[in-house]
Amino acid sequence: MTSSFTATLAYSMPASALQIVLVALGGPLLLGLMAKIRARAEGRVGAPISQPLKDIRKLLSKERLHARHASVVLPLAPIVILAATAVAIGIAPLITTHPALGASADILVIVYLLLTGSVAGALAGLDTGTAFGGMGASRAMTIGALAEPALLVAVIALSIQAGTSNLPAIVSSTLAHPNWVSGPSRLLALVALVIVIIAETGRLPVDNPATHLELTMIHEAMILEYAGPELALVTLGGAMRLGLLFSLVANLFFPWGIGSNGSLVGLLVGVLALALKTSVIAVGVSLIEIHSAKLRLFRLPELLAGAFVMSVLAVITGLVTR
């Protein structure tokens, strides 16, 4: 008991704190990287990769502005989004398979922590009492409601293989059974998850993060009334969410490099491996983005239903081939 307690204190808790800091810095950098790739593909030089971080810093020093009819929900929501995402990042197996509270890092916990963030954002959109806020909230919740089941079922496909829904345990058992990775169940789940993370992070073809027309916005419409420090927190929360989802996909399907033995070297290797893996995913997602136009809102259910069917198929193939 004492030894496990000291291990938690000396290794797991610093590792979790490192994960949170890493994703808080890395998430915006991933956004910058994706913007850079897009700019280059369009023949522009583009802003530096660190631009989103600079934007966040700039916003933090600006004046706080609240919409006239907004209540306490408006300033509270960014904090809830940030806290829920940060807790999910802290307990998930990102650079080590022994994060603090790793025993509670269940898929359901992660999925519902992310959902908590979405709910807080949607409530803030409605709190402003405007047409755009409500519109964004309604659309974001609709897409979330269709994407969330695909996410959950896709990860359940992996957890049936591992016999547990605990994420660190799933990652550990994948490390122990490398042949699982190439199974048909995993591949189907991977495709489903990629569609889901595109939807959940508001990228093309689901949502256009660079749009300037209110009527076509989804996430941007929802957070239209945010300004200054609160906008910085919302943006940071969104970037961290993206970082978390990319890292989860990376580690669930390609866990190698993650620190699994509790050593400091393993942790550093884990950091580098995570940076590499998420950058590869970011490049992949931006390639998808470059080659696709935004889908009509009412075509999205077909895409997400496709992802859901694929994740159900992943579960079934997993059950048949086990």
Added chain:
Amino acid sequence: MTLLLVGLGFCLLGVLTSALPRTYRVPVTASCAALGCALAFCAAMRVLVTGDTVSFHTTLILPLNGFAMTLDPLGALFIVATALVGFASCVYCIGYVRGELQSRSAMGLFVAFILSLLAVPAASSIATLMLFWELMAVSSMLLIVVEHRHRREARDAALWYGVMTQLGAASILLGLLLLTLRGGGQTFTEIKSHADALSPIVRSSAFMLVLLGFASKAGAVPLHVWLPKAHPEAPSPVSAMMSSSMVAMGVYGIIRVGDDLLHGGTVWWWIAVVALGTLSALYGALHATTSTDIKRLLAYSTIDILGLVLIGVGAAGALRDTGHPAVAQLALMAALLLVVAHAGFKGALFLGAGAVERATGTRDLDQLGGLIHRMPVTTTIFALSACSIMAVPTLSGFSSEWLLLQGLLHGFTDASTPTLIALLVGIVALALTGGLTAVAFVKALGIGFLGQARTLGAVNATEVAPTMQIAMALLGAVSIVLGLVPGLVVPLINRAAQSGLSRSTMSPLARGTGLVLAQLRGAIQPAFLFVGAAAVLVAVWLINRRLVHRSARRVDAWGCGRDVQTARMQYTATSFGEPLQRVFADVLRPQSDVELTHVAESRYYEQSLKYQNQVSDAVEQFGYRPVIDAVLRGGKAARRIQNGSIHRYLAFGFVALLVVLVVLA
């Protein structure tokens, strides 16, 4: 047992004190009933903690068969849930009651309803069970029509409810009587000892009959049509009791008869239960996303949650004889935890909806808005309970859904193919309802309580009476306790599940404040997660405070260049749910109508535009309406032979006499 009987006695006293003059009536009656609930709670808790079963038998009340009551842990758990909501509803009543519910008969019926709900899980013979079951049905039906003078819909709702509940009761009675074929005795002990001697066909048909009745009480689709009509029409404390306690009695009945009296039966019974649960969960969640009446939304979400409970009960039944007794017990524990959690948050939500109705005079979300500024306490408790039902981690909805997922997930190891499919369908339903529930409750909370007030009623709303706030807070606290430290109630729920499955295996969960699977891998520690989140919050707050010195300045919201932002420009509940309504149009069958009138001079300008959108219950429309219409047509056709002509009646008599004579000869 004495404690429970004294509790029931106090409720009975409450029924009598409802005859008191107007000034004392409500406080005295509600206090008696609240005291009765508190005593019943203590009695049931004692049974849950010690695990002893106590019984009581007398021939004084029902002379022929005797009046038999037994309090075992399974029934005790349902009594605990009922007593909690009952106590809160009584406290709520003291501030709430005005108008119709204040009348002598309404108060008396309300207390009789609570009495029957407390007694049903303790009844241990067919006669006793049916006595309280019918008392529950009749009292609740009359309570629905209490406000019929103001709302014509209440009459229709009561009629639907009355017919469905009586058909259900008849089905239950028939099923239970089938079980007495062999032994002859009507107490549960006798039935239990002779159950194995019955032929499989009798057992199966008895279970199916009983399932029909209990599932209709639990609001399982397609037997749910009465529920979204009846729950909204009843006065709010009654709705709270109906939605969080009465529907649970259906679940209780299924567990009692299927698991306890019949020792589990065959797998396909339970697959039928899972199928009913899946249908209900999806259908309820979908309709909740498009409902704009706040109480109707809550009623549909009750169908959704009860569907999840049925999935748990079905999974437990299907797994109980497959070499996974621990997983079966886990699934049943999940279902029972969800019942108690649901009693807490749904009770608080209905009481909150009642507070909103009292303060604004409407239940239509499209007429509300901005209540957070005028009713902060109600809004906070409603938001907390809504977060709980949306399964926000560290609240009770999340703990129970996690447990349910574990029960389904760990059943996969070497289950038979039909069971496997049932478990898979259950998991898919759990995943799908999660997102839909979030849409429904973000809508209820965001449209109803946030933003700008849409009508004068919402502008002039004021916070409700303190007793109502206390009652809501009490039920809100249940969400927090079951969410943060679910491990505390695990031993109690384990006892109830053991007595339901009539086994005494080891608890599938380890001791502690969180939920930790003992033999399998899986755990959540909500309290630790909460501490983690709090640590992040403190960190963010410290950073934010350092960076932000000024307080916020109020500015107008962005209106695309327009100056004025009126409340009418906001998104409404109808528009919020519209995308999902369009996506699931095949299931929901919305009826939309656009009526455009042009100006006489030019077709390019319109004079008026009328848009109508209505989502009615497709099951009712395509399943029940044809039957009702056929019956009505039959009735009309039969009326033709009665045209008032005395000659014709004499001819009928003559013909009938002839026929009788011919038949006899």
